[in-house]
Amino acid sequence: MSTRALPRSGSVVLGREDDADVCVPDASVSRRHATLHLGPPLRIEDLGSSNGTRVRTRHSSAATERLIDVGKGAPARNAAVELSPGDVIYLGAARVILRQKGGERDARKDVIVKDSAMRAVYELAERVARGPINILLLGETGVGKEVLAESIHRASPRAQRPLLRLSCVALSESLLESELFGHERGAFTGAVRAKPGLLETAEGGTVFLDEIGELPLSIQAKLLRVIEERKVMRVGGLTPTKIDVRFISATHRNLEAEVSRGAFRQDLYFRLNGVTLTIPPLRERPGEVAALAQLFAERTAKELFPSEASAGTVPISPAALVGLQRHSWPGNIRELRNVI
Structure with missing residues (x-):
């Protein structure tokens, strides 16, 4: 390279x-x-x-x-x-x-950790980041699972390699299989050229599987084989390719309950669940609301008015902060960002 x-x-x-x-x-x-x-x-x-x-x-x-x-x-x-x-x-x-000189935008500035429970989560995340073990992130939609996954990747020995993300709920089963494992030319109608999948592209880095609980059972079986053998077989392929990736998975579902009702493979659950980190919802950490609101306000102002020096300073009135802190935020940080 x-x-x-x-x-x-x-x-x-x-x-x-x-x-x-x-x-x-x-x-x-x-x-x-x-x-x-x-x-x-x-x-x-x-x-x-x-x-x-x-x-x-x-x-x-x-x-x-x-x-x-x-x-x-x-x-x-x-x-x-x-x-x-x-x-x-x-x-x-x-x-x-494509890499930005000096690294991409410093994502650490986007991390607000003031609540004691969140500090405990991030401290444990930093410790487990240094090893090779797979990590499962649990929490409601919008609590910041992707931000935590990015933090783990940055703190790991794989930080200089790719961090690739895939939402398991955003694609159909056939597209999901092709995106994960890749395909050979002629594997199906429209496959006019061979394409490496996400697992090959992330070689040496980290794969973040968001909403892993939505993964179809047929894809679960193939993913389990990849994790166990550390090899990936493209759709329509004959020879597997060795891979070296770390898996970070995230879901808002109770995977143990999903296993009990037969919707999620128990063996895959054990493979992905090397360490579980549970992120509390925003309503349980109201002390972070003001700092997050300030972060989103300043970021939005800089995007809307990039040439104005004052865009980085956006005061939020005390009355507005009180209203923000009183809200229960069922959509968590994502809802707060959209409101700001």
Whole structure:
């Protein structure tokens, strides 16, 4: 793996030929494969490559990784796809990862831990992060399970490798299988080229499976085999590929109850549940409401008014804070963020 610094603005050509701005020496990459427009906004545009350009991008604030086909063959007008730091670009079979200099946005600033129960959760999370054991995060919808998963990944020896997220409830069973395990060319209608799955893409890193309780039983059986054998078989494949990933799973469901009623495999539950961390709902930690509200207000102001120096200071009136702290927040932090 090699690293290449990019200019602050303009455009760079990615391709196999030596005089490309960023040379990607892979047989599946065209001589002039794609153009990376450094913006803002940051965009990728296919230049009529033979094997196409795809982007694995995190959509908005959801914990879902999307694969977007930028194109192949004749270049199409206005076919550029907007990117963000952390997105993965596939040039044919070659992989290019965009990283922001000095690391991505410091997610630690987004973590508000004032409640004693939350401090205990994060202290335990920091300890278990250093080992290889799989972790199960429990809590109501919107309590901050994804933020905790990011914190665990940053504190782990895998911090410099990918953290890839997949929402088990966002995709159909067939798409979920393809996203997790990948597929070979011709494995099904529309599979015009081979595609590595999430488990292969996250090699050496962490896979965050959000809403694991919604995983269909057929996919549960295949995931169990992957965890036990540390090998993944693509859909339509004949030879498994070795993988090295750590699993962090999250759910709002009571998985023990799901096991009892036959909706979740007990053996998979034991494999994923190396350590369980339970995040309390926001109504049980009212002392964090004011700090979270301030964080969301300042972040929103900076996004709406990026050129104004005063956008980083957004006062919230005492009366408003009292009203926020009195609310029960059934939607937890997600609801508070939307309200602000």
